[in-house]
Amino acid sequence: MKSPVTFETIKQDSRTRARTGRLHTPHGTVETPIFMPVGTQATIKTMTPDEVEEVGGRLVLSNTYHLYLRPGHDLIQQGGGLHDFMNWHGPILTDSGGFQVFSLGDLRKITEDGVEFRSHIDGSKHFFSPERVMEIEMALGADIAMAFDECAPYPCEHDYAKKSLELTTRWAKRCKAAHNREDQALFGIIQGSVYKDLREQSAKELIELDFPGYGIGGLSVGEPKPLMYEMLEHTVPLIPIEKPRYLMGVGSPDCLVEGVMRGVDMFDCVLPTRTARTGTVFTQYGKLSVRNAQYARDFNPIDSDCSCYVCRNYSRAYIRHLLKAGEVLGIRLTTWHNLYFILRLMERIREAITKDRLPEFRDEFFDKYQGK
Amino acid sequence: MKSPVTFETIKQDSRTRARTGRLHTPHGTVETPIFMPVGTQATIKTMTPDEVEEVGGRLVLSNTYHLYLRPGHDLIQQGGGLHDFMNWHGPILTDSGGFQVFSLGDLRKITEDGVEFRSHIDGSKHFFSPERVMEIEMALGADIAMAFDECAPYPCEHDYAKKSLELTTRWAKRCKAAHNREDQALFGIIQGSVYKDLREQSAKELIELDFPGYGIGGLSVGEPKPLMYEMLEHTVPLIPIEKPRYLMGVGSPDCLVEGVMRGVDMFDCVLPTRTARTGTVFTQYGKLSVRNAQYARDFNPIDSDCSCYVCRNYSRAYIRHLLKAGEVLGIRLTTWHNLYFILRLMERIREAITKDRLPEFRDEFFDKYQGK
Numbered sequence: 001m002k003s004p005v006t007f008e009t010i011k012q013d014s015r016t017r018a019r020t021g022r023l024h025t026p027h028g029t030v031e032t033p034i035f036m037p038v039g040t041q042a043t044i045k046t047m048t049p050d051e052v053e054e055v056g057g058r059l060v061l062s063n064t065y066h067l068y069l070r071p072g073h074d075l076i077q078q079g080g081g082l083h084d085f086m087n088w089h090g091p092i093l094t095d096s097g098g099f100q101v102f103s104l105g106d107l108r109k110i111t112e113d114g115v116e117f118r119s120h121i122d123g124s125k126h127f128f129s130p131e132r133v134m135e136i137e138m139a140l141g142a143d144i145a146m147a148f149d150e151c152a153p154y155p156c157e158h159d160y161a162k163k164s165l166e167l168t169t170r171w172a173k174r175c176k177a178a179h180n181r182e183d184q185a186l187f188g189i190i191q192g193s194v195y196k197d198l199r200e201q202s203a204k205e206l207i208e209l210d211f212p213g214y215g216i217g218g219l220s221v222g223e224p225k226p227l228m229y230e231m232l233e234h235t236v237p238l239i240p241i242e243k244p245r246y247l248m249g250v251g252s253p254d255c256l257v258e259g260v261m262r263g264v265d266m267f268d269c270v271l272p273t274r275t276a277r278t279g280t281v282f283t284q285y286g287k288l289s290v291r292n293a294q295y296a297r298d299f300n301p302i303d304s305d306c307s308c309y310v311c312r313n314y315s316r317a318y319i320r321h322l323l324k325a326g327e328v329l330g331i332r333l334t335t336w337h338n339l340y341f342i343l344r345l346m347e348r349i350r351e352a353i354t355k356d357r358l359p360e361f362r363d364e365f366f367d368k369y370q371g372k
Numbered sequence: 373m374k375s376p377v378t379f380e381t382i383k384q385d386s387r388t389r390a391r392t393g394r395l396h397t398p399h400g401t402v403e404t405p406i407f408m409p410v411g412t413q414a415t416i417k418t419m420t421p422d423e424v425e426e427v428g429g430r431l432v433l434s435n436t437y438h439l440y441l442r443p444g445h446d447l448i449q450q451g452g453g454l455h456d457f458m459n460w461h462g463p464i465l466t467d468s469g470g471f472q473v474f475s476l477g478d479l480r481k482i483t484e485d486g487v488e489f490r491s492h493i494d495g496s497k498h499f500f501s502p503e504r505v506m507e508i509e510m511a512l513g514a515d516i517a518m519a520f521d522e523c524a525p526y527p528c529e530h531d532y533a534k535k536s537l538e539l540t541t542r543w544a545k546r547c548k549a550a551h552n553r554e555d556q557a558l559f560g561i562i563q564g565s566v567y568k569d570l571r572e573q574s575a576k577e578l579i580e581l582d583f584p585g586y587g588i589g590g591l592s593v594g595e596p597k598p599l600m601y602e603m604l605e606h607t608v609p610l611i612p613i614e615k616p617r618y619l620m621g622v623g624s625p626d627c628l629v630e631g632v633m634r635g636v637d638m639f640d641c642v643l644p645t646r647t648a649r650t651g652t653v654f655t656q657y658g659k660l661s662v663r664n665a666q667y668a669r670d671f672n673p674i675d676s677d678c679s680c681y682v683c684r685n686y687s688r689a690y691i692r693h694l695l696k697a698g699e700v701l702g703i704r705l706t707t708w709h710n711l712y713f714i715l716r717l718m719e720r721i722r723e724a725i726t727k728d729r730l731p732e733f734r735d736e737f738f739d740k741y742q743g744k
Contacts, residue, residue, distance in 0.1 A: 042693065046700040071668070071693040079671050079689055087685045296443070299451050313459045317451055321414065321443040328418040328700055 003212035005144055005185035007032075007244040007265070013353050017236055017263030020353045023059070023244055025091040025143040026183045027083065030058040032244065033260045035251060035346045036093060036268040037339055040066050042076070042086040045273050046332045047339070049088040055308065055336060056343030058090055059143075061268045064136055065097035069119050069126075073139040081141030092142040093268075096133050096175075098149040098189070099217070099249065110150065112167070130174035138181040146215055147175040149189040154222040161193035162201070169205040176209055187246065189215040194227050196234045203238035213244040216264075220250045229258055236263035253282060253345055253369060257362050260349050272342045276334035279323050282341040286370040290334065295320045308340035375584035377516055377557035379404075379616040379637070385725050389608055389635030392725045395431070395616055397463040397515040398555045399455065402430040404616065405632045407623060407718045408465060408640040409711055412438050414448070414458040417645050418704045419711070421460040427680065427708060428715030430462055431515075433640045436508055437469035441491050441498075445511040453513030464514040465640075468505050468547075470521040470561070471589070471621065482522065484539070502546035510553040518587055519547040521561040526594040533565035534573070541577040548581055559618065561587040566599050568606045575610035585616040588636075592622045601630055608635035625654060625717055625741060629734050632721050644714045648706035651695045654713040658742040662706065667692045680712035 010020040010031075021032040037044045037052055040063045044052050052060065062082060067073060079085040082092055101108050101117045108117035114129030130148045137145035149168040152161050168191045179186045188211035192198030206214065216235055219228045232247065239245050244265045250256070251269020259267060272282070279291035283303040288295075290302065301311035302319070310319075310333045322330030345365075352361035382392040393404040409416045409424055412435045416424050424432065434454060439445060451457040454464055473480050473489045480489035486501030502520045509517035521540040524533050540563045551558045560583035564570030578586065588607055591600045604619065611617050616637045622628070623641020631639060644654070651663035655675040660667075662674065673683035674691070682691075682705045694702030717737075724733035 041697045041699055042690070043699050043701045046704075048701065048704070070697055071689070075669060075689065075693075078669060079687060085687075085690055087690075297447060297450060315451060315457075317443070317447065318414070318457055318459075321447075325413045325442055327413055327415050328703070329415045329420065331700070332418075332420070332704075 003185050004183050005212055007213065007242065009241070011353060013358055014356065015359060016261045018260045018349075018353050018358050019263070019265070020350050021244070021265060023091075023265070025059075025185075027089060027091040027143050028058075030091060031350060032265040033346060033349060034059055034266055035256065035342050036061045036266065037343075038063075038268055038270045038273065039086065039088075040270070041070070042067060042082060044339075045277070046328070046335045049086065051336065052088070052339070053090070055340040056347065057339065059093060059266075060088060060090070061093045061095060062086075062140070062142065063097070063100060064094045064133065064140065065100035067094075067140060068097065068136050069121055073136045077139040077141070083141065091144070093144040094137050094140050094142040094146065095248075096137065096146040096148040096189075097128055098146075099151045101128055102151045102153070112170075114148075130171040131178040134175055134178040138179065138184065141181070142184060144185050144187055144213070145179065145181075147172045147186060147188050147211070149191060149217055151218050151221070152191060152193050154193065154218075156193045158195055158198070161191075161195055161198050164193075165191040165198055165202040165205075169202065172206055172209055172211075176211075185212045187211050187213040187215055189217040189248070190235060190239075191218045192235075193218055194223055194231055196231075199231060199235045200238060203235060207238070207240065211243070213246060214239050215246045215248050217248050219247065220255070225255065225258075228255075229262060232259065232262040232264065251342065253342070254366070256342070256345060257349065257365060260353075261358065261362065272338040273335050276338040277331045279320075279330075279334060281334050282338055284368050290316050290320050291323050292320075302337050303341070306337065306341065306344075308337055308344075310337040310340070375557050376555050377584055379585065379614060381613070383725060385730055386728065388633045388730055390632045390721075390725050390730050391635070391637070392722050393616070393637060395463075395637070397431070397557075399461060399463040399515050400430075402463060403722060404637040405718060405721060406431055406638050407628065407714050408433045408638065409715075410435075410640055410642045410645065411458065411460075412642070413442070414439060414454060416711075417649070418700070418707045421458065423708065424460070424711070425462070427712040428719065429711065431465060431638075432460060432462070433465045433467060434458075434512070434514065435469070435472060436466045436505065436512065437472035439466075439512060440469065440508050441493055445508045449511040449513070455513065463516070465516040466509050466512050466514040466518065467620075468509065468518040468520040468561075469500055470518075471523045473500055474523045474525075484542075486520075502543040503550040506547055506550040506558075510551065510556065513553070514556060516557050516559055516585070517551065517553075519544045519558060519560050519583070521563060521589055523590050523593070524563060524565050526565065526590075528565045530565075530567055530570070533563075533567055533570050536565075537563040537570055537574040538577075541574065544578055544581055544583075548583075557584045559583050559585040559587055561589040561620070562607060562611075563590045565590055566595055566603055568603075571603060571607045572610060575607060579610070579612065583615070585618060586611050587618045587620050589620050591619065592627070597627065597630075600627075601634060604631065604634040604636065623714065625714070626738070628714070628717060629721065629737060632725075633730065633734065644710040645707050648710040649703045651692075651702075651706060653706050654710055656740050662688050662692050663695050664692075674709050675713070678709065678713065678716075680709055680716075682709040682712070
């Protein structure tokens with residue numbers, strides 16, 4: 001069976017592993033490298049789908065764990081699937097809930113069969129097996145579903161990480177066997193913590209299963225960034241060149257640039273939207289907290305170099321006023337700007353690859369952008 | 373000096389006191405009867421100015437009391453005035469803070485000179501005199517400023533109501549003397565509680581001062597609706613026909629229809645936006661609370677008869693999910709719909725007057741719309 005999601009490389013950079021490409025999905029084609037805004041509860045927080053598209057969002061991520069608990073995957077299926085339910089008619093990727101249930105700590109118990117956990121909403125007991133997660137993701141109906149994996153913590157002993165990746169492989173096989181939705185692709189997730197030999201083992205085992213794309217999981221979970229970059233350098237070349245590579249949970253400007261240079265095609269992260277809600281915004285010179293008193297009478301835009309709707313129309317002083325007064329428009333504007341900033345950065349990265357000047361772009365970007 | 377705000381009647385209804393008209397202001401002309409969305413803290417809660425315009429908002433109200441306390445009228449003036457600060461380039465009306473400071477109850481003390489009050493934000497002590505309020509409203513720079521009045525409570529003894537309206541008249545004179553901004557009109561406010569003789573006295577005294585428009589204050593403060601309508605029937609004919617009549621703080625669908633029939637040209641109210649944030653939405657059949665369990669799997673729009681952005685794109689089930697999950701988009705969508713509903717109602721009212729069928733429209737509307 002041909003995968004409903006395929007990837008084609010448009011241009012391989014000559015000096016780095018970076019590349020531009022196109023990811024074809026049942027809900028349209030998107031250009032890579034791409035950043036996926038996160039819509040945890042079937043909404044990119046504070047934004048309409050039209051606005052997500054206006055700031056440059058093309059492929060969005062939603063969380064299986066959250067949607068399963070509320071409002072329920074069966075309700076969403078009854079409502080025509082996630083695309084219709086949330087009024088987003090571009091491509092969607094759902095994670096598998098692996099990261100969320102393992103983050104529950106004492107609230108979950110892992111066995112060979114799956115994970116028993118308690119809801120963070122009401123404490124009710126639930127069980128995720130690979131088969132159950134496939135059932136849920138198929139009901140949600142995203143273009144891309146992720147396999148159910150165990151996301152090992154950091155730090156993590158070599159012995160535990162090895163057992164964990166082997167469990168992830170066995171679960172990946174069960175996911176593949178259970179998955180039968182023809183308009184949805186299933187991606188595998190490479191684990192192995194920060195151990196090169198384990199990354200190799202995980203990649204080898206999963207590549208044998210021939211998934212149409214691969215997540216690189218278990219990174220950006222607390223390890224130093226140089227270690228994450230080292231793992232990327234080691235893991236990316238293991239993945240067949242015709243398959244998209246998705247670095248899960250990463251989205252700070254510096255990590256996006258460094259990740260693309262190491263061959264990553266897809267990213268997702270709550271960082272741009274979550275920090276926006278605390279009043280932290282990206283600028284060409286780095287982050288700033290617009291709630292600070294120093295911006296009370298600053299009638300300049302967030303970023304004088306930015307041409308987003310927010311920077312064209314509103315001052316730091318006004319946005320600060322809204323945030324201090326608890327007005328929803330305040331976090332709408334900071335979210336809007338931050339997503340635009342990140343998505344425009346991805347666009348500039350793609351342009352730089354096209355023009356054969358990615359390393360130069362990287363240096364120019366970091367000459368200005370301070371703070372990682 | 374010619375007023376910067378003028379009113380012209382377009383069509384006087386033959387069977388009621390209703391009329392269509394045009395209100396010309398420094399920031400454009402608007403059609404009346406009009407409902408003014410309320411932007412208490414220099415933002416119509418949850419909406420951008422572009423969206424307010426899209427749902428049909430043409431003239432917005434902002435609150436002097438709130439903006440004086442936070443972020444401060446001097447800051448707004450420094451930022452180019454309220455229009456630039458909040459990015460709303462249509463007409464604005466500011467209230468005088470009278471209603472807000474009198475609502476503070478024990479936190480305020482009234483004297484001939486003005487009102488001493490404590491901030492609801494931090495308890496700090498402040499003083500509003502007619503002169504001080506004019507200074508603040510001129511700094512804010514709305515197209516229409518309201519005079520500083522005392523808004524008597526309901527119920528209210530005849531004796532107190534008489535003293536109160538006389539104080540309001542003396543303050544109106546002081547406002548007029550202090551106001552000197554040439555691109556801003558100053559409207560007077562008729563008081564007198566629910567006493568016809570006092571409404572007459574107040575109207576007579578204020579009309580002598582020849583304001584370019586008149587607020588009808590002290591209604592919709594707890595009195596039964598028939599009493600409010602009776603007061604309107606008695607007060608509106610006292611106002612010179614060439615002056616706009618503004619019923620303050622009124623905005624439920626039934627009161628809008630009944631108010632227009634009694635000759636009101638302008639309305640404002642937080643009701644449509646405030647109830648939206650609790651999940652209550654207007655439909656052609658009356659209000660409904662979309663948070664209710666019965667809508668969990670209801671994939672119809674809020675109102676099948678409505679052609680707003682929300683009803684064209686989202687189901688009750690999805691909006692309920694957003695509200696239950698505490699997602700900002702939920703209150704954005706209910707606010708959007710409610711404002712559209714009210715502003716579209718005003719448009720239908722204007723059309724009905726134009727077509728000489730306002731009483732028929734009123735009957736048709738209430739045949740369907742239940743609950744007042």
